[in-house]
């Protein structure tokens with residue numbers, strides 16, 4: 001023991017040993033891990049809220065990654081949660097459709113239907129359109145978002161010109177009626193009141209877990225509004241879910257919620273019944289309306305089947321639908337393979353990689369596709385890109401629904417693609433209006449094929465007219481050169497010669 | 506503005522509707538009360554909007570309809586001071602309330618204090634006091650202590 005240690009021993013005594021131990025504990029990773037583990041759980045208990053805040057982001061990132069890497073497993077976990085609401089959505093869709101079909105058939109057979117037929121004959125307006133008009137005449141006058149438990153109004157909107165009643169009282173009354181109906185008829189969750197009628201006014205109610213949405217409608221609104229109500233409720237739930245659960249009467253956390261409700265304050269006004277030429281609007285005869293409805297029903301049935309375990313078909317269908325240049329008409333299992341029938345543009349690319357990440361291997365898929373030429377914008381753009389071998393400075397873009405080639409291209413490229421471009425433009429598949437030759441390519445051509453003296457007084461400029469942009473050669477030169485120039489560019493769309501003979505000024 | 510739902514509960518004909526009527530701006534006709542068993546009125550007290558549910562009993566066996574209580578921030582227990590049974594009945598009613606929505610703030614109105622034959626036993630008052638309930642002798646007819654009744658409840662919630 002040296003003197004320094006002795007001295008330390010005298011001053012700090014036993015503590016020296018403790019200090020050493022402490023230092024050891026801090027340096028030893030294993031021990032430190034053990035220490036932290038010991039206090040972690042009580043620390044979390046104590047700091048629950050704060051910790052949740054700090055963990056929110058990493059947990060969310062981790063979750064996203066985990067779901068992306070194992071989508072199937074998570075889908076299975078989520079299935080019991082999602083399935084009931086999907087099922088409800090389907091039930092809702094079917095019932096909406098049934099009502100529409102019923103109404104159409106009803107109006108085709110009742111006295112009112114007959115009078116509409118007569119009106120149709122008299123005015124020349126197609127029957128279906130008259131029937132449609134009648135059923136679209138409505139106005140949503142009040143919208144109430146009601147907290148289910150307390151029956152209080154979270155937000156209410158009123159259409160212009162209607163008298164706004166005490167929305168808290170009305171909301172409470174709605175929820176009281178809801179409880180009354182439930183108490184009196186059934187306590188089953190699905191048997192909630194979904195609407196009632198008071199004279200000219202209909203009250204439609206959409207029920208969510210913590211809130212309900214009630215609309216007071218004058219006239220007959222289309223059934224699609226019901227779906228809209230439920231969609232709005234879902235949106236609100238994703239945006240304000242926690243505030244809905246915690247609501248105790250303070251509406252401050254719901255600021256901005258009126259933006260979600262505003263679109264529901266819709267109306268469809270009756271058009272004046274002036275006669276129109278019968279062919280001014282094409283309408284659907286009843287037969288094909290029912291056929292369409294059956295088609296949609298078939299689609300829903302398909303979806304339901306998928307929910308019972310045929311999710312692969314739905315996945316393939318989903319991604320093919322999003323693939324430009326592919327129109328799948330039939331996807332089915334046969335001999336352990338997923339067969340896809342339909343149309344496919346030769347340039348279309350099947351998203352095998354995406355499908356693989358959803359557990360559908362390339363070998364599983366058999367395509368029986370008839371080749372076709374798709375005019376979808378995406379497909380066309382891709383085709384043009386492949387075919388035209390665009391030089392730098394030229395881009396393909398979509399403007400007002402029209403595909404355009406824009407920019408400045410070397411004259412040589414323009415000349416080599418010229419006839420093809422003209423053909424595409426004539427077919428209206430492509431516009432070349434904003435496309436022009438670069439001045440440098442024209443000037444290089446002049447300089448390499450003519451003596452310097454002949455071209456030194458010529459000027460090049462871009463001129464755009466209604467049809468296209470051209471490079472104009474102006475200025476003056478000697479007559480032989482001018483003749484040569486004129487013949488050189490006589491058949492060229494991209495260059496015009498307006499130069500004049502020397503001495504003619 | 507903060508909003509609170511409160512419920513008027515108590516036996517048949519003790520004066521729930523009369524007390525509410527005295528205090529609020531009327532919104533719905535009393536017809537609702539007999540048809541669906543509840544009538545709703547609203548009133549602003551200080552900076553709180555009270556939504557008052559006046560709940561009628563379904564029959565003599567079930568003095569209140571418990572499903573209307575859900576979401577209430579407080580209740581007013583009303584009894585008729587001239588009918589002893591309605592006063593002791595408050596304890597049963599409170600049990601229903603407590604079972605459904607827990608121990609929410611409450612105040613007690615012993616109503617019709619303008620009438621002469623007052624029958625409120627000491628034992629009942631002791632019982633109320635032991636529960637820390639604020640008890641008021643009210644008269645919906647004369648307006649006695651009606652304001653205080655509601656304001657006290659608002660202060661508690």
Ligand SMILES: Nc1nc2c(ncn2[C@@H]2O[C@H](COP(=O)(O)OP(=O)(O)O)[C@@H](O)[C@H]2O)c(=O)[nH]1
Pocket residue numbers: 515516517518519520521522523524616617618619620643644645646647
């Ligand atoms: N004298 C007197 N009569 C009252 C008072 N409050 C209510 N009443 C009467 O008692 C009866 C029942 O009142 P009501 O408010 O309908 O009782 P509820 O059934 O509890 O709503 C009515 O005839 C009222 O006029 C009061 O303070 N004094």
Ligand SMILES: [Mg+2]
Pocket residue numbers: 518521522523538559561
């Ligand atoms: Mg009453």
